[in-house]
Amino acid sequence: IEQAAGDDNELSARKIRRILRIHFRRVRNTVLGQKIYVREQVISRISNGKLVRQEIEREAKGNEQKLRDLDAAAVRYARELSADQTYSMVRTFEIVLAKLWNKLFSGVEVSNGEIPHQLAAADYEIVYVPTHRSHLDYLLVNYMVYAGGLPAPHTAAGINLNFFPMGWFLRRTGAFFIRRSFRGNRIYTAVVEEYMAYLLTHGYPISFFPEGGRSRTGRPLPLKTGMLAMVVKSFVRNHERPIAIVPVYIGYDKVMEVKSYLKELSGGAKKKESMFQLLGARKLLKMYYGKAYLSYGEPIILSRFLDATQPDWKTLSDSKPEWLSAAVNDLSQQVSKHLNEAAVITPISLVGLALLASNHKALPLEELQAFIEKMIELNNRLPYHANVKVMSDNFAEILESAQKLKAISLYQHAAGDVAFVNDVDAALISYYRNNIAHIFTIPALIARFFHQQ
Structure with a gap:
């Protein structure tokens, strides 16, 4: 406004309107993301993408049929794969x-929440890579990102x-x-690659679970x-938009499916997801x-x-250079390391650590308190990483x-x-x-070494 003060009123008004339009567009894109695409247009674009056409022509070998x-x-494949996101459904899901x-939780604790906001403000394309504990992870990540004022990511689901x-x-x-x-x-693989590349190059955040399945x-x-x-391949092909890979650690005081996991580990068959199971x-x-x-x-800046x-x-x-496999393996190690560094030390994990390390899985409360407080002190004095968070250091709250x-x-x-646990617990x-x-x-191995000496 000060710069336009010397201009005539009409020219000043046009400049201010233009600046405000740009500002509000940036704010809108930061909160809602890019305008939602028309799904049928994207399906057509993906199925006619360069990678897909190459694979089709290679397999067809000139045979018209x-x-x-x-x-x-x-x-x-493109129709089976692609999302059909709508603002109204995202907002409805936020409310639900x-x-x-x-109803389920007494609270959802978010740590280091400034990280994705800083990346979004710097105009990075964000790829969220969470740990996978429960089917609720899909919903929790999207909800917390959107409720935190950022666009809901497109999430890869099984x-x-x-x-x-x-x-x-x-x-x-x-x-x-x-x-x-x-x-x-190979055609299905090419379709997925084209879709991922479309999302990344058009400003849509992505979330996928690199572990592949629930732990x-x-x-x-x-x-x-x-x-x-x-x-990585999409970024090598088109690196106009910077990409940041953000590891996301997800934890629960109680995982909804943990009893079914125990049955599966005991030899039981995994139940197929269905409407009846829901x-x-x-x-x-x-x-x-x-x-x-x-x-x-x-975050890992790609x-x-x-x-x-x-x-x-x-x-x-080359769309698939020789160094790609080694680079992706190194990248996966970095992601895994950063996921471990974002761990949350919960009350129930501390109690489990103490009781399962004791004889007969039982400890007097005084000894249980001393063990837990010593673990918390150890993490405070020699932290595994600055991003590791202890959710409570009060023994009475932990026990409760x-x-x-x-x-x-x-x-x-x-x-x-x-305090004790039976075999099932x-x-x-x-x-x-x-x-x-x-x-x-590592601290336990070092302590064991000196104890044996």
């Missing part, structure tokens, strides 16, 4: 999920979740459904590199689940990573949380109460112990 069949297959979280009506709803909130295995189907033990799973490779889950809503936790880890591992990556024309979750039992005795609580075992592994 086969060419038409493969064209139809590419369109079918807010009520669901209030094709097993594409059942009516859940698949219909998820697709309209931004889920795109991917088959468990692409092996041997049945609570331990981190080795990362699958397929989706990460697609992100209806049967209503009884689970009456249980107490404590808190949920979401912690953002240190251009900096490639500059360090392959300095001439911008000058290469474990009791409310019905994770432990107390034996009252005149000489002092004893020990198997269940080991899940949460495993969430934080990596934080204390």
Whole structure:
């Protein structure tokens, strides 16, 4: 306004209107993201993309009938895959999920929430890569990102979740459904790559679970590199928009499916997701689940990573260069490391760590308190990483949380109460112990060495 003060009123007004339009467009894109695409147009664009056409022509080998069949297959794959996000459904899900979280949890704790906001303000394309503990992860990540004032990401979901009506709803909130295995189907792989490239180059944030499936033990799973490779290949092909990969640690005081995990680990068959299973889950809503936790880890700026591992990556024309596999493996190690560094030390994980390390899975309360306080002190003095968060350092609160979750039992005795877990509860609580075992592994090995000496 001060700069335009010397101009005539009409010219000043035009300048101010232009500046305000640009400002409000940027604010809108930061909160809502890019304008939602027309799904049929994207399906057509993907099925006619360069990678897809190359694979179709390679397989058809000049056969006109086969060419038409493969064209139809590419369109079918693109339709099966692509999201159909709408603002109204995202907003509806925000309202529904807010009520669901209030019913399920006593709170959702978010740590390091400034990280994605800083990246969005710097105009980075954000790729969220969360740990995978529960089916609720899909909903929790999208909800917390959107409720935090950022665009809801397009989330890769397993094709097993594409059942009516859940698949219909998820697709309209931004889920795109991917088959468990692409092996041997090069056209399907090309369709997925083209879709990922479209999202990344047009300003749509993405979320996918690099572990591939839910952890049945609570331990981190080795990362699958397929989706990460697609992100890298897309960026190598078109690096106009900077990309930041943001690890997201997800934890729960009580995982809704933990008992089914125990059955699967004991040899039981995994139940297929269906409408009947969804209806049967209503009884689970009456249980107490404590808190949920979401912690953002240190982001990986993809251009900096490639500059360090392959300095001439911008000058290469090959869509799949020789160095790609090694670079993606290194990237997956970085992501895994940053996920571990964003871990949350929850009350139930501390109690599990203490009781499962003791003889007979039992400890007098005084000893349990001394053990837990020593673990907290160890993390405070020699932190695994600055992003690791201890959610409570008050023993009374920690004990009360474990009791409310019905994770432990107390034996009252005149000489002092004893906390213990039976064999079934020990198997269940080991899940949460495993969430934080990596934080204390090295100190434990060092302590064991000196103890033996």
